[in-house]
Amino acid sequence: MTDANDSISALTEDIREFARERDWEQFHDPKSLILALVGEVGELAELFQWVPAADAVTEFAEPARKQRAEEEMADVLTYLVRLADVLGIDLASATARKMESSRRRFEPKDVRGEAPIKR
Amino acid sequence: MTDANDSISALTEDIREFARERDWEQFHDPKSLILALVGEVGELAELFQWVPAADAVTEFAEPARKQRAEEEMADVLTYLVRLADVLGIDLASATARKMESSRRRFEPKDVRGEAPIKR
Amino acid sequence: MTDANDSISALTEDIREFARERDWEQFHDPKSLILALVGEVGELAELFQWVPAADAVTEFAEPARKQRAEEEMADVLTYLVRLADVLGIDLASATARKMESSRRRFEPKDVRGEAPIKR
Amino acid sequence: MTDANDSISALTEDIREFARERDWEQFHDPKSLILALVGEVGELAELFQWVPAADAVTEFAEPARKQRAEEEMADVLTYLVRLADVLGIDLASATARKMESSRRRFEPKDVRGEAPIKR
Numbered sequence: 001m002t003d004a005n006d007s008i009s010a011l012t013e014d015i016r017e018f019a020r021e022r023d024w025e026q027f028h029d030p031k032s033l034i035l036a037l038v039g040e041v042g043e044l045a046e047l048f049q050w051v052p053a054a055d056a057v058t059e060f061a062e063p064a065r066k067q068r069a070e071e072e073m074a075d076v077l078t079y080l081v082r083l084a085d086v087l088g089i090d091l092a093s094a095t096a097r098k099m100e101s102s103r104r105r106f107e108p109k110d111v112r113g114e115a116p117i118k119r
Numbered sequence: 120m121t122d123a124n125d126s127i128s129a130l131t132e133d134i135r136e137f138a139r140e141r142d143w144e145q146f147h148d149p150k151s152l153i154l155a156l157v158g159e160v161g162e163l164a165e166l167f168q169w170v171p172a173a174d175a176v177t178e179f180a181e182p183a184r185k186q187r188a189e190e191e192m193a194d195v196l197t198y199l200v201r202l203a204d205v206l207g208i209d210l211a212s213a214t215a216r217k218m219e220s221s222r223r224r225f226e227p228k229d230v231r232g233e234a235p236i237k238r
Numbered sequence: 239m240t241d242a243n244d245s246i247s248a249l250t251e252d253i254r255e256f257a258r259e260r261d262w263e264q265f266h267d268p269k270s271l272i273l274a275l276v277g278e279v280g281e282l283a284e285l286f287q288w289v290p291a292a293d294a295v296t297e298f299a300e301p302a303r304k305q306r307a308e309e310e311m312a313d314v315l316t317y318l319v320r321l322a323d324v325l326g327i328d329l330a331s332a333t334a335r336k337m338e339s340s341r342r343r344f345e346p347k348d349v350r351g352e353a354p355i356k357r
Numbered sequence: 358m359t360d361a362n363d364s365i366s367a368l369t370e371d372i373r374e375f376a377r378e379r380d381w382e383q384f385h386d387p388k389s390l391i392l393a394l395v396g397e398v399g400e401l402a403e404l405f406q407w408v409p410a411a412d413a414v415t416e417f418a419e420p421a422r423k424q425r426a427e428e429e430m431a432d433v434l435t436y437l438v439r440l441a442d443v444l445g446i447d448l449a450s451a452t453a454r455k456m457e458s459s460r461r462r463f464e465p466k467d468v469r470g471e472a473p474i475k476r
Contacts, residue, residue, distance in 0.1 A: 042280010050472030115407030161399010169353030234288030
């Protein structure tokens, strides 16, 4: 994809405009946006909660369920992008930097096939 | 920004390659990825939890704290993008569609200045 | 309160029986229960997301909103208690121990009036 | 168990006293407490994220990992109980009522062996 929709910065501007047209910027302080993000992550989690782990990809290939997952993931991204905008964070660059850091931190020869365990 | 880093599809491929090089695809079933996403959202929430709502933007303009917020938000985006990839979801298109739907659902003349209350 | 409802162990048995009667134990593996917990935390977060921080206690004193908060918090507790049961964890004792540890870790003379900042 | 530790109201008072001794009540507005709750749920999720679903109970029977799960679940309960206290909610009664409502809503004969699917 090369269209504008695929760009995080274009999406950021779309969402900023959406908020401005509705005079909703007043509600978009960081803590409120994080709670909104949590709400959407919760809706995403609910879709998958009782599906057997091994069946999840297959069950969500069914169009109606796939669309529900898409909608919740879109909402998560929307609030994440809005939060970054409010905080003056360049989310795309931050993610590229974090990936670069993870590549160095987890070298393939050290971690291949092993999940890092959080303790 | 117009560079490749700003593209969700380029980021998707980067993260896919990162997982493949480490043979970590085996851990990336949807439920596990959602739990990982929840973990990162939790780290983001912890950064902000005790900051007075009105001070959050200012306090997180401080470089060290901004960087911590950037890192956690990058992690959230990384797992969200990875989940979309595993589910065969085009996250950018899904978000554009959801924004279009929200524009129609919440017309400025009906909702200006009023937060939609969830009941 | 001194009635049985106030006991975490009694609640644990109630919820266990509820699952057994419906043959739902099969769905209650830890990861699924955590996703269910996340779903309920998300619903709780949604109730509060756009309320100004300083007004939250007052707004949720209104009976209908208070009841909604009660329901979501009850759902969070239910899945937390169920998860503890499935893992063989005595949640009440664990919490008493954690409180004791926190009392030592955060001595009043060291932390009075200051929020511990997560970095 | 019949000791005081098993009582949600006794735990509520313990946590209230803990906050008062540290002059931390000022940080405990509902939105901040929900973010703190989200932080702890995130830490719980991280412990389990890459464990195969079918192995989770067994892997967390190992004492060190069980203790980590206990600690995070204790933290979740602590913030949930504190939030209820701040909102004037009787969490034990609310949960008993919600269970009663769920018993009626999901009658065993209607739902036996079938997970309610969220759509």
